[in-house]
Amino acid sequence: MITMDDIIREGHPTLREVAKEVPIPPTEEDVKLGEEMMEFLKNSQDPVKAEELHLRGGVGLAAPQLDISKRIIAVHVPSLDPEKPDSGISTVMYNPKILSHSVQQACLGEGEGCLSVDREVPGYVVRAARITVSYYDAEGNKQKIRLKNYNAIVVQHEIDHINGVMFYDHIDEKTPFTLDDGVLVIE
Ligand SMILES: CC(C)(C)[C@H](NC(=O)Nc1cc(F)cc(F)c1)C(=O)N(CC(=O)NO)CC1CCCC1
Numbered sequence: 001m002i003t004m005d006d007i008i009r010e011g012h013p014t015l016r017e018v019a020k021e022v023p024i025p026p027t028e029e030d031v032k033l034g035e036e037m038m039e040f041l042k043n044s045q046d047p048v049k050a051e052e053l054h055l056r057g058g059v060g061l062a063a064p065q066l067d068i069s070k071r072i073i074a075v076h077v078p079s080l081d082p083e084k085p086d087s088g089i090s091t092v093m094y095n096p097k098i099l100s101h102s103v104q105q106a107c108l109g110e111g112e113g114c115l116s117v118d119r120e121v122p123g124y125v126v127r128a129a130r131i132t133v134s135y136y137d138a139e140g141n142k143q144k145i146r147l148k149n150y151n152a153i154v155v156q157h158e159i160d161h162i163n164g165v166m167f168y169d170h171i172d173e174k175t176p177f178t179l180d181d182g183v184l185v186i187e
């Protein structure tokens with residue numbers, strides 16, 4: 001079972017590598033890895049288990065964060081809006097790829113953090129507000145989905161990880177909270 005001890009922290013070189021594509025259909029080993037990554041996210045959002053296992057409440061995880069340089073990500077975003085019960089996203093993506101994205105940009109009003117970063121890094125992380133992502137699922141079926149707002153932010157954050165990019169690479173140190181016109185601030 002994955003715990004915080006399995007997550008490598010900033011400074012570890014694997015976080016700066018471009019991860020390798022995985023064979024499709026995913027091998028048994030890669031399917032098992034994806035399942036364990038999803039289980040970690042679910043455990044981390046379960047108050048009892050998170051407390052017991054000392055987990056930070058995670059919504060996304062990329063294989064490089066486990067020192068496994070493969071293009072596998074898991075996202076488990078609860079629907080934050082009770083009126084829209086299925087506005088979240090919960091899936092493991094093999095070889096995810098952003099096919100297109102909106103010109104419109106967005107950022108989280110709170111800025112971003114990272115399971116691999118044990119410090120606050122203030123500043124807006126400006127990303128595309130909407131993205132179209134293709135990926136393969138555990139059975140090797142090609143999927144194509146459109147994401148917006150928080151779901152889009154999480155998937156972009158995780159795809160950054162398989163490209164060796166950290167969220168603070170996007171923060172302008174001199175003007176961390178300056179926003180161009182039209183950037184959507186997601187609260
Ligand atoms: C870094 C951390 C604060 C742990 C962040 N958690 C998070 O956003 N928790 C959360 C938010 C909710 F809205 C509902 C909920 F149930 C839990 C996170 O998992 N990530 C993922 C990560 O580090 N992946 O590598 C950082 C987020 C910053 C923007 C997108 C993902």
Ligand SMILES: [Zn+2]
Nearest residue numbers: 113114115116
């Ligand atoms: Zn991260």
